[in-house]
Amino acid sequence: MMERFLRMFRLSRDLHEIEAMSDAALADLGVSRAEAIALAALPDDVPTRMTAMAKVFGLSVTDVMADRRLWQELLSSCSHCGDLATCHRFMARAEPDDPVDTRMLSFCPNRRTFDALARARAV
Incomplete structure (x- = not known):
């Protein structure tokens, strides 16, 4: 309270x-x-949760904040997540630094955007 x-x-x-x-x-x-x-x-945990998920895709805070409009869209999507329980379970996994097949993260509303940013960063 x-x-x-x-x-x-x-x-x-x-x-x-x-x-x-x-x-x-x-x-x-x-x-x-x-x-x-x-x-x-925004709830206080949204920026932390969103940047933690971005890290899973190999992105840094700098990567996701490079475009201010995109940053705001990512935060908004994260704050309206329809599967927060799954996100919390995933983030609490036993081996957080182990590689992840990001295609399996279909619960994340920012997955496609993170994938696109990661591909663009790799070029």
């Missing part, structure tokens, strides 16, 4: 900070006001 209150207070603070930012400051960050608000409202 306390975690929920802390999250609400953090979100409220973040939203006030975003509202106080100028359009130019937001543009420097590469986001619109609406996008900044949507990013602030």
Whole structure:
């Protein structure tokens, strides 16, 4: 219960900070006001979970953040995951550094995008 209150207070603070930012400051960050608000409202575990899955595909945080729009799409897809339980089980596997056949990760809404990024990176 306390975690929920802390999250609400953090979100409220973040939203006030975003509202106080100028359009130019937001543009420097590469986001619109609406996008900044949507990013602030994401559950705290989404960026960590999404970048951990990207790593399975051989991608770094830099790779997935290179295109700010794509980064936001990946976060949004991850936050709306329809199979979070499977994702959590996969991420908690006994040997997290063992190679994975990424074709088996059909539960991940970002799988195709991660595959495409990994192929483009390999070229």
